[in-house]
Amino acid sequence: MGAGKLLSAAALWLLLGCGLALAEDDAAPPPPDPCALPESLTSDDSVLHRTASALTAGNPLRIVVMGSVSSLGFGTSGLGKGYPHRLEDELRQLLPNAKPVVLILARLGQTAADMFARIERDVLPRRPNLVIWQTGTVDARRAVSFHDFARVVNGGIEQLHHHGIDVILMDMQYSPKSLNLGDYETYQDYLQQLSDRNDVILVRRYDMMRHWHESGDIRLDADDKTAQERTADQVHACIARHMARMIVIGLRAAEPEPSSAPER
Amino acid sequence: MLRFTVLDRVRGVLLRPPRTEAVPGGRDLRLDFFRGLALWFIFLDHVPSNALAWLTVRNYGFSDATEIFVFISGYTATVAYGEAMRREGFLYGGARILRRCWQVYIAHLVLFVVFTAQIAYTAARFKNPMFVEEMGIIGFINEPEIALGQALLLKFRPANLDVLPLYIALLAVFPVTLWFLLRFPRATLAGSFALYAAARVFDWNLPTYPEGEWVFNPLAWQFLFVLGGLCRRLQTANLWERLEPRVFVPLAGAWLFFAFFAVLSWSFPLLGGWIPLWLRVLLYPIDKTGLDPVRLLHFASLAYLTVRLVDAQAAFLRRSWARPLLLCGRHSLQIFCLGIFLSFAGHFILVQFNGSMIMQIGVSLSGLAIMSGWAMVMTWYDRVGAARKRGG
Secondary structure, three states: OHHHHHHHHHHHHHHHHHHHHHHHHHHOOOOOOOOOOOHHHHOOOOOOHHHHHHHHOOOOOEEEEEEOHHHHOOOOOOOOOOHHHHHHHHHHHHOHHHOOEEEEEEOOOOOHHHHHHHHHHHHHHHOOOEEEEEOOHHHHHOOOOHHHHHHHHHHHHHHHHHOOOEEEEEOOOOOOOOOOOOOHHHHHHHHHHHHHHHOOEEEOHHHHHHHHHHHOOOOOOOOOHHHHHHHHHHHHHHHHHHHHHHHHHHHHOOOOOOOOOOOO | OHHHHHHHHHHHHHOOOOOOOOOOOOOOHHHHHHHHHHHHHHHHHHOOOOHHHHHOHHHOOOOOHHHHHHHHHHHHHHHHHHHHHHHHOHHHHHHHHHHHHHHHHHHHHHHHHHHHHHHHHHHHHOOOHHHOOHHHHHHHHHOHHHHHHHHHOOOOOOOOOOHHHHHHHHHHOHHHHHHHHHHOHHHHHHHHHHHHHHHHHHOOOOEOOOOOEOOOOHHHHHHHHHHHHHHHHOOOHHHHHHOOHHHHHHHHHHHHHHHHHHHHHHHOHHHHHHOOHHHHHHHOOOOOOOOOHHHHHHHHHHHHHHHHHOOOOOHHHHOHHHHHHHHHHHOHHHHHHHHHHHHHHHHHHHHHOOOOHHHHHHHHHHHHHHHHHHHHHHHHHHHHHHHHHHHO
């Protein structure tokens, strides 16, 4: 008897809560922003300590993007439309004093291990203070062992941290006709866990693109070339915008609060 | 006052004193039920981007349906073949196991062909330079003779076909495992654990083509399989009971809660800050291939609480709504293969026609219905066959 009443009460509260949530949605005007994403996809409490201290010391913001073909902007309507270029544009507006520069070190078909090997050779000599590491796609495609994947990504992050460079991870693209049929998820899990372990920001591109596709904001199943290029442009632009915001938030969080002690 | 009553009841069930779990001759329906549930979860998890996949275990803890499936399969394989081996001897018992292993191997090849056909079909129609790298998956079609050869050796496996080769490997050595398990159960468990530990420490695994290793390392996952068999061998409903519930129920509950919180923090990163950094360094990454102890512990906690909460004679197991799950669990291997096949088909439909949320739910429910229906057909078929045999 008691259990029944409790359950009905719980159900009532649940309905009430749902009703309120829905009512709230109806009440708010539709956001004009085509890149809109739920809070949970863009929030990350990791702080860009190292980059912030480099900027405070007077250095300009130098970002190196390590990645595979999507970091080269494949599928967009032209050079300069890929997310790294757009990121530079966004950051120039948001942090004009930092004189941000984005360098792209991406190549087709690179696994995380390939990129890890390039850190010493190609990334460090360019003296960045922030590295954006886009990985997972090629590894998933080639079914690289999870163990090796985790090892090189973790090792790479630690190496970059050791040289005073902050890291931002980015996972794979979402495509509705996902040919991989499955194990993207495990690589995604690994990226999420490695980002937690090393306290770095993770840009969850797969989830973001999936949200846009499923909400209809940016459909990813176009068949003709112009439509495909247009959606690619949109995706890269939106990714860049969110990434820029996350960088700014990460930098701001590194500024010491006058009243409270820094976290960790 | 009301809340107190419910909690009291739950606590009473969890902490009740041990009672002899007599399952006289009959099947422990819980095995069928939870294995059926695991199969449903595996199906839902294998339809990519599936809205209903949110219902499955992997989103609430570190372990997933694979653990449930492997453990229960170890238990039921010991039931099914232990008797035969005891009665008819090692050779006959072993032959029966290998025959089953062969069937699973053939099923795996069929699924491989279906998978390849689907990929080739989709790839031929999907041309978007934005995803040119993702399309590389079809590279193996350029060298079919090599790919097929490697597939026959279980070395080339597209994603989603990872549990079957594990099962094939486990069954292939099961005649020997079972022989030892029946005679020296504790020693076998110790040996199995030693292999599990060694595989993790020394990085032993089987290779895949063109590179990499088995997603589910048989050398590690065999431990869970043997554990299931051991539980059967030692009639372990009582083994669970011997653990002091006042200590272990809260421990298990605490671990499950922690796991739930951690998994939640992957979707809602702001929660992650509550887990201290040293704990995150210790915990992550959680090894799926080598059966991370964290996953094992999560599964053990889940199993422990389930066994405590759900009696072998629990009434709900006999209700009509539980029947589809029970039947799926009973014919687990066929339903598993069917589930994988349906997940391919479901994904194909979602991609070709309509991938909306409604379609995802529709495809998921249809798949579960087909699996249940097929299980019912097989049950009917078995029953008619048995009656025929009895009738003469």
